[in-house]
Amino acid sequence: MHSANKPVRRTPRQYRSHLTVEAVLAAVPLVLKRHGAGAMTTNRIAEVAGVSIGSLYQYFPDKQAVFSALHERHVADTRSILERHAAAYKSSSFSAFAVALVEDLLDLHSVDAELHQLIAAATKVGPEHFRAGLQATFAEAIARCGARETDRVLFVLPNLVEGLVHGATMSPLSARDAKGEAVKATLAYLTAHPELG
Template sequence: MTHSANISARRTPRQYRSRQTVEAVLAAVPLILKRHGAGAMTTNRIAEVAGVSIGSLYQYFPDKRSVFSALHERHVVDVRSLLERHVASYGSAPFSAFVVDLVEELVDLHCVDMELHRLISVAINEGPEHFRAALHAAFAECIIRCGARDMDRILFVLPNLVEGLVHGVTLSPLTSRQAKGEAVKATLAYLAVHPELSR
């Protein structure tokens, strides 16, 4: 997860019509994927499906990769908002319940437009380091609140485990429901060796 939004567009859309153009371009990408597949993804096709001229597209996106970067940034914002919301609402519930709820929501988020997630990951070559770091920070804050010991050991495993499971969903042949169930089982299996997190 990087801050690629500042480099993903030539101009920042300020007027309503400009914002509409950008939204139409971004919305065109999943439509093309569903109708024609990743091989048909060109800037000309994106502009055509978006209903804008290729010149209008290039005003905001210098190339196809910058369109994908903007979509990735939008996903980053969604993930951060989800993490912040969960941390803010974490009260007296067991830490394990917090983690399971979080894993389920993260899996749900990544099950929407899985092909789009795969395309963007390959196109912009974005690693999972920032996602793991955000998970690390969220888990650390909540572990401190529940007073668990061995925090360093837990934080060595848990963010990597959850990140791998959540991003693995986009490559899995399982249904979203099955993938969610397996991700939750794997997470609970790890948490079971730290009973202090279930209190």
């Protein structure tokens, strides 16, 4: 149920409508790179997308709706990585599983890191859902490796990984160096828990 004050976003149903929505969403990082966050207006987004402002407003009542759609896409991409790693983890060590997961999450977040920061600030959505997803993924993997007494690990590891992944978007390090340091930190923590294998 939508509040009376919140504009409702129209769902695209035809192929041409999907193309318009995709063009609008793809324009946001281009506006950010070319003109900076201060120039992020619906008019500028429409101009860069090559669509009329009326077409943009058919699917996005305001700039906030554009950011929300980009955030939803990011959440879906993150969920896909978590689910893929959880499903694939069978015979490798828990450390190898954790490192591969951290690397993929860092790769996702390092693409257009400035855009990620802008969307996070605009949507004001905290990392709670991400941490919960990490906790569920790690819990499933830990259960498969048969480790016990894992409450401490499930407290620290999701918080550690979330902090490293989101922190990397603001790091002065290169994406490669940030990934290297995040992997080292994850492995350093896991060495204190040899029971995980």
